[in-house]
Amino acid sequence: VTARRLTGDASAELATITWRAGRVRLLDQRALPAKMRYLDCATVDDLIEAIQSLAVRGAPALGAAGAYGVALAAHTLRTKPQVRAAARKLARARPTAVNLATGVALAFEAYESGGAAGALAAAQQLALDAIARNRALGAHGAPLLPVSASVLTHCNTGALACVGYGTALGVIRAAAESGRDPHVWVDETRPLLQGARLTMFELERLGIDATLIPDSAAASLMAAGEVDLVILGADRIAINGDVANKVGTYSLAVLARHHGLPFYVAAPTSTIDPDTPNGAAIAIEERDPDEVRAFGGKPVAPEGASVRNPAFDVTPAHLVTAIITEVGIARRPYARSLPSHLKRAGALYSPG
Ligand code: MRU
Numbered sequence: 001v002t003a004r005r006l007t008g009d010a011s012a013e014l015a016t017i018t019w020r021a022g023r024v025r026l027l028d029q030r031a032l033p034a035k036m037r038y039l040d041c042a043t044v045d046d047l048i049e050a051i052q053s054l055a056v057r058g059a060p061a062l063g064a065a066g067a068y069g070v071a072l073a074a075h076t077l078r079t080k081p082q083v084r085a086a087a088r089k090l091a092r093a094r095p096t097a098v099n100l101a102t103g104v105a106l107a108f109e110a111y112e113s114g115g116a117a118g119a120l121a122a123a124q125q126l127a128l129d130a131i132a133r134n135r136a137l138g139a140h141g142a143p144l145l146p147v148s149a150s151v152l153t154h155c156n157t158g159a160l161a162c163v164g165y166g167t168a169l170g171v172i173r174a175a176a177e178s179g180r181d182p183h184v185w186v187d188e189t190r191p192l193l194q195g196a197r198l199t200m201f202e203l204e205r206l207g208i209d210a211t212l213i214p215d216s217a218a219a220s221l222m223a224a225g226e227v228d229l230v231i232l233g234a235d236r237i238a239i240n241g242d243v244a245n246k247v248g249t250y251s252l253a254v255l256a257r258h259h260g261l262p263f264y265v266a267a268p269t270s271t272i273d274p275d276t277p278n279g280a281a282i283a284i285e286e287r288d289p290d291e292v293r294a295f296g297g298k299p300v301a302p303e304g305a306s307v308r309n310p311a312f313d314v315t316p317a318h319l320v321t322a323i324i325t326e327v328g329i330a331r332r333p334y335a336r337s338l339p340s341h342l343k344r345a346g347a348l349y350s351p352g
Pocket of ligand 1: 060097156
């Protein structure tokens with residue numbers, strides 16, 4: 001295995017979320033891949049709208065959004081109770097990814113001791129740490145991929161979801177950078193197509209070989225021996241190792257077990273929630289039924305059809321082969337390995 005430079009346009013890292021002239025600037029993920037458009041949020045309400053409509057999304061990016069949101073509140077609101085109320089609202093904008101609430105709490109604490117400048121410095125540090133964690137995680141995970149592996153992934157876990165570099169996509173990227181030449185099966189990820197729109201966009205830019213599939217094709221590809229392993233991200237990992245991630249993750253875990261394939265979760269320790277004992281305690285976001293009644297803005301079901309639209313599901317720990325974090329590879333029993341990863345990471349990175 002020899003190191004190689006990726007052939008795509010990876011030199012230009014995607015600026016997922018930045019602070020610019022007193023505003024939070026987002027690369028608007030709703031417009032991708034058709035348009036690279038930026039969205040400047042001038043108020044906390046603008047940012048909450050952007051979070052709920054998925055202009056910014058993915059657990060680590062939501063952590064940065066929460067922290068920058070507190071900085072924005074501190075810069076735009078006059079009193080501490082107003083900033084506190086804005087922080088509470090931000091933390092509740094989406095319920096499943098623990099990073100959002102943690103990012104808010106971290107920046108609010110910095111605001112209490114250091115004012116608006118303190119909150120901004122904490123947000124900037126959290127964003128830098130998020131990228132550093134992902135690079136470390138990628139380096140730990142890359143050797144798990146055999147040379148020329150066919151890897152199946154779900155949703156989007158690249159720089160767009162993570163401030164920079166990526167979690168599961170970071171592992172794939174690190175494998176490609178070290179010459180392992182992976183091929184990626186990309187689940188389209190119904191109903192909002194994060195795989196088709198965002199993961200395909202990122203892999204193309206990176207020059208990594210990728211093939212888009214309907215979510216429902218995973219089983220037959222596995223049965224045909226065309227998948228070597230599954231790797232994806234997480235929105236919240238309970239301390240017993242149960243994993244909440246984009247809906248469809250659980251079915252992939254069951255399929256992987258049936259076909260004897262490794263099922264890896266890649267996530268920074270900031271996604272492990274020591275206060276969540278197990279998957280049953282994770283709040284699963286239910287989204288607008290119209291996201292299922294329509295496809296690409298076009299109705300595909302009778303108007304008003306009854307719909308259930310959970311955005312995430314929980315994969316039980318016993319189906320997870322390993323959890324790759326920035327400090328190494330955690331294996332079962334997770335109730336033992338995850339606290340140890342949290343402790344080791346705590347000594348190296350800021351808590352967000
Ligand atoms: O609804 P989304 O697009 O925010 O869901 C994102 C996911 O489920 C990702 O897989 C998860 O946040 C991991 S991101 C590295």
